[in-house]
Amino acid sequence: MSESIEFSEFFRLLNEIKEGEEGKEKVLEEKMKEYQTSDLSLGAYLLMKGLKLKKAEKIQSGKFIFLFSDPDDRGNVLAIEFLRIRLLQSQGNLLQKVANNALHWQKTAVKSL
Numbered sequence: 001m002s003e004s005i006e007f008s009e010f011f012r013l014l015n016e017i018k019e020g021e022e023g024k025e026k027v028l029e030e031k032m033k034e035y036q037t038s039d040l041s042l043g044a045y046l047l048m049k050g051l052k053l054k055k056a057e058k059i060q061s062g063k064f065i066f067l068f069s070d071p072d073d074r075g076n077v078l079a080i081e082f083l084r085i086r087l088l089q090s091q092g093n094l095l096q097k098v099a100n101n102a103l104h105w106q107k108t109a110v111k112s113l
Contacts, residue, residue, distance in 0.1 A: 033069065033070050033071045033073065034054065034067055034068060034069060034070055034075075035051065035067075035068045035070040035074075035075025035076070035079075036065060036066065036067050036068070037065075037066050037068075037079070038063045038064060038065055038066070040064070040066075041082075041086075042079055042082050043056075043066040043068075045078065045082045046066075046068055046075065046078055046079075046082075047068075049074070049078050051068040051069065051070055051074070051075065051078070052068060052069040053066060053067070053068055053069075054067045054068060054069050055067040
């Protein structure tokens with residue numbers, strides 16, 4: 001009888017180890033399904049695009065870290081999309097400034113004639 005107890009105990013422990021490993025794998029998979037940023041504007045964009053905010057934490061440097069649930073692994077693609085939009089806006093602003101300056105110089109030149 002004592003041999004069967006040891007044998008069953010062995011399998012119980014073996015199952016616990018296996019379940020523990022599966023638990024670690026789940027935690028790792030969950031970590032891989034997250035996106036993290038310290039950029040407030042990007043964080044707002046990710047929220048607008050449907051990612052769920054899991055945690056917002058102020059770190060020692062005074063910055064905030066925003067942690068999003070990202071089950072479909074869209075965080076990187078959305079971040080690139082956001083940066084592209086920002087770049088286009090910056091270019092548009094720059095072009096508007098150039099156009100305004102050109103218009104100003106044109107008016108100044110006409111007045112001096």
